[in-house]
Amino acid sequence: MNEHELRGLIGKVKAGKLSRRSFVQRMAAVGLTAPLATQLLAHGGVAMAQAPATYKPTKRGGGGILKVLWWQGPTLLNPHFAVGTKDQDGSRLFYEPLAGWDPDGNLKPKLAAAIPGREDGTLAADGKSVTWKLKQGVTWHDGKPFTADDVVFNWEYAKDPATAAVTSGSYADVMVEKIDPYTVVVKFAKPTPFWADAFVGTRGMIIPKHLFADFIGAKSRDAPTNLKPVGTGPYMFKDFKPGDLVAGVINPNYHQPNKPYFDSIEMKGGGDAVSAARAVLQTGEFDFAWNMQVEDEILQRLEKGGKGRVVISPGGNIEHIQLNTTDPWTEVDGERSSLKTKHPTLSDPAVRQALSMLVDKKSIEQHIYGRTGPATANFVNNPKRFVSTTTTYEFNVDKAADILEKAGWKKGSDGIREKDGKKLKFVYQTSINQPRQKTQAIVKQAAQKAGIDMELKSVTASVFFSSDVANPDTYTKFYCDLQMYTTTMSQPDPEVFMMQFVSSEAATKANKWQGRNITRWQSKEYDDNYAASQSEVDPVKRAAMLIKANDMVINNQVVIPVVSRPGVAALGTKLNAVVSGWDNNTWDLSDWYKDA
């Protein structure tokens, strides 16, 4: 899909000929996230849709206790230090960003009075600044007013390298200025089509200046408020036991009328995913459980109890197979998979193409992941089908064998194809995790039929995902031919995500394997396109470039997408909660309520 076609589609949405939803779906099919798609529309002058209000309770409180289960409990409650989503989810009970992402990728105002847009000029035409109007009359839990100073302070706090804030990536390159007590402007050094990063969503929660001002930089870890949050959110802090419990009570002065519904909230941690699913779906002891990493078969069985349901929220995480472009079996200057080498067999495009046809995504979805891992639509094998909303992928052993045959890979006496004395034998590694081992087996079986021998290797997750420079089995070292894992897309914009294919990002010994390009794919065309997308003023042109980047990765089989991994949560039957794959599970906690 090129720029022209994109503009045509946006025009159609504007004219009302194409629904927003199908536009967003089409963008997802070509590798753009829902939030980016809605931002494209906003730039095109189509305002973000506000989901109709479905909140029913007519008074604040009275809902009793809300019991939610996180099988890994939050271990800290400062959103700028939040290591994983569990910590962000926990912080979100008390802290709020200016706006959050709903499941369709639209922004919903929280501490902002309105979402910036082109119509009222709060979104600069040159894409170099965005003006946020803050909601007035909002108070912190201790009664102090929330103002623009707090917002500016969060920027100062997060960008300070000595604070070592996990959120620094969203704040380091922007400038934030206070215009008046309820207006701030975020300025970008270069035109930034994806402007809703700082102060928005998972990385945008705002902490109070008056309690953190003395604890900026190196002293940040000593702030007493790190453990006793004082925010603007629907619940006020009551108790925190790291890894076990976060408890809150209703905020009687919450800035939205009639909210929240529950009198108190208890977020319990610990245990395992299956029993968490049980506690919600089967016994109803809890109202909500997070991250149901449970086989779909079990979830379906538990759901039959009628006490709860499973909610799936699409996001950007994707389970994929990476093909090594370098030679993992030759050591050069003390490192294997060195950029100076070339993979002896995988460098042949025919082999890569054949491999991508040997991954039976449909079976993997049906027999392993079920609803929790739909065969991915994010990356599509064939550009012809982009226009179609039902994306397909090809699994064809015969065709794969045919491609290999034509490319000169002939079967030897042992049934394994070879050419010029090089055999198609691969080592395929992943972390130890039951669905992954099952997927490996499915791929191995198909490969065998096509004359490719696969040796399966599984590494303990704590080793595989560690950054231990001394260990040869980490995923960043990639000392094998193929490997599989889920890459997380923690930001709703694909730019950072697509950085993992840029040549200069290659993981090497020189950068202690911290580079993000694990496959070590080197493509000048990709790099140029990516660099151009980073400085592209026009959001539509930029989107077209990102789509092109995605196409290149797929057409060159740098990676083979397997299934996407949406968010999976368990909800009690009576609980009404909107869960978004683009934001924290608790992003809209103020609007949760139970049917009477």
Add this chain to the structure above:
Amino acid sequence: MSRQYIIRRLLITIPSLLGISIVLFAILALAPGDPFEELATNPAVPPEVRAALRAKFGLDDPVWTRYLHWLGAMIQGDWGFSFASRMDVDTLILQRLPTTLIVIGSSQVIAILVALPVGVLAATRPYSLFDQIANTLAFVGFSLPTFFTGLLFILVFSIQLDWLPFVYRADIAGSGWPWLWAHIKQSIMPVMVLGLFQGASLVRFVRSSVLDVIKLDYVTTARSKGIGERKVITKHVVRNALIPVVTLVALQMPIVFGGAIVTEQIFRVPGIGSLLISAMLANDTPVVMAVTFVIACLVVIFNLIADILYGWLDPRISFR
């Protein structure tokens, strides 16, 4: 028993604790894993942040400097600072201690309360029907691992019968009898699972200990003097037979503080055991180090207490 003996034993504990701490620290340092690995797989977090955090928490220093740092701080009573929670380790441990003491402690009490009479009765009537049943149950009890009995209990009492909750909540709101009842209700399953497991092995121990004593000549003498059976058992047999049992119970005390990792995980009891396991999974070395070291200290100390108790209960034992 002399004061000198106790002082000598206490002095011996110092090098052994040092040795233990070196071994623990070395193993943790050699183990793979990185407390900030979640940041490494997150493309939105710049690598510099992780580097800064590693530097801030001293993870880039050589192992021996880190050890000396830790030791120096430990001697001054500073237990370290958790990577995962950004708070002092001692606060973390103290938060978990009451629950552990209540749950694991009451399971120990139940184990003793059940094991003592059952073991003694079984021994006084060896190979009777009661003995057979007690023996069989004891065998079943300590052959079944706690994760199995735990899941079985959940399946029967929570899911089938819907009598008891299977998620332990340390923070139940309320007061008075309903509050107490809620606490008892949620403690029943974990306490029973642990109590039965501990009790089962204790029954076997008490039984064999009593059997050893009951055959001794002085018991026969007591009987032939015409002392009633009940008095013979309580005054003469049990008193002597329980000496090794006391040692055993004393040696089990560190477990009360150390928590029960598996059971705590199953029932989500926020005790020391679950703190330890989550710290291990998060590669939160200061917490792992502190908890394991505290358990090591308790083992050493209770060993000493057991030895002293033994000598005090049984004057035939002399210390030199």
